[in-house]
Amino acid sequence: MITRDTHVQDALTEAVTALNRASDADATLKTATALGLAGTIAPLVGVAKGVAQVVANCTTSARRMSEQTEDAAVGEAHHGTRLATRAAARTLQGLRAHLVETHTAAWNARAAAAVTSSPGVAARDHLEVADRALTQAGNLGLHRAGTDPIALASTTHALPHIADRLVSLIEACRNAAHRLAEQATTPAEQTAHRDTEHAAYQAVRTAHSLRRTLATLAGRAQEARALAVRKCPECGEAALAHTPDDLTPAQRNSRRRPAWSHRDGTQLCPVMGTGGYEPAKPV
Numbered sequence: 238m239i240t241r242d243t244h245v246q247d248a249l250t251e252a253v254t255a256l257n258r259a260s261d262a263d264a265t266l267k268t269a270t271a272l273g274l275a276g277t278i279a280p281l282v283g284v285a286k287g288v289a290q291v292v293a294n295c296t297t298s299a300r301r302m303s304e305q306t307e308d309a310a311v312g313e314a315h316h317g318t319r320l321a322t323r324a325a326a327r328t329l330q331g332l333r334a335h336l337v338e339t340h341t342a343a344w345n346a347r348a349a350a351a352v353t354s355s356p357g358v359a360a361r362d363h364l365e366v367a368d369r370a371l372t373q374a375g376n377l378g379l380h381r382a383g384t385d386p387i388a389l390a391s392t393t394h395a396l397p398h399i400a401d402r403l404v405s406l407i408e409a410c411r412n413a414a415h416r417l418a419e420q421a422t423t424p425a426e427q428t429a430h431r432d433t434e435h436a437a438y439q440a441v442r443t444a445h446s447l448r449r450t451l452a453t454l455a456g457r458a459q460e461a462r463a464l465a466v467r468k469c470p471e472c473g474e475a476a477l478a479h480t481p482d483d484l485t486p487a488q489r490n491s492r493r494r495p496a497w498s499h500r501d502g503t504q505l506c507p508v509m510g511t512g513g514y515e516p517a518k519p520v
């Protein structure tokens with residue numbers, strides 16, 4: 238169970254590294270041709286789609302966790318995370334629309350441009366790596382939308398940084414479109430580049446909002462983690478505010494069911510209570 242979440246973390250780390258490299262290489266956009274620019278925006282569309290899938294998985298995870306806890310405060314905290322994922326999902330929808338529009342405009346501008354051959358653009362190559370890694374992170378979550386507040390907090394922690402990089406990279410694309418418009422040799426080519434610049438401007442503004450909504454999401458997931466994670470006093474492992482998966486029939490019919498479990502879904506370690514062995518109380 239934990240392995241899958243670890244894979245999601247690995248994929249997100251890979252995506253962040255690739256986005257950092259793309260940002261370091263964004264100077265290559267200063268000399269990019271129309272073809273190079275269009276080729277750079279394409280993987281940006283993919284990155285936004287991957288982030289949207291990861292956020293959708295976070296929504297499912299927060300919903301399941303709010304359903305699986307008996308603790309009202311923890312349930313409320315997971316609900317807060319869920320609302321934050323919805324705000325982020327709406328912003329991502331807008332960003333994806335603006336990026337698709339930017340890509341279409343850049344593609345049209347490429348057709349109008351005199352120079353159609355392009356040297357490789359380093360930022361683009363790194364963005365393609367980030368696109369693949371985020372797609373993988375989104376797909377891994379589909380196998381098991383996690384019900385682990387620790388994993389959810391780590392996943393959401395990586396997202397504001399990704400939005401940060403999107404802001405600077407889309408800004409670099411916008412500047413490239415501006416330069417190409419100034420250098421255009423025909424009115425048609427100039428209009429096409431101006432269209433790209435305008436669409437990229439809208440995308441930059443939305444990416445700024447995305448950074449804010451993702452920071453809020455990360456904060457909510459962190460709050461929920463603080464409430465929903467304690468420790469099993471016997472083995473020292475994390476205890477989650479999650480009804481155990483291995484309730485006995487007697488426990489299932491009891492009005493006071495154990496409310497905390499180990500990370501793998503088992504009950505907390507047994508201790509001697511008034512009526513025999515019972516799961517330990519989390520500390």
Ligand SMILES: [Zn+2]
Pocket residue numbers: 469470471472473474499505506
């Ligand atoms: Zn234990």
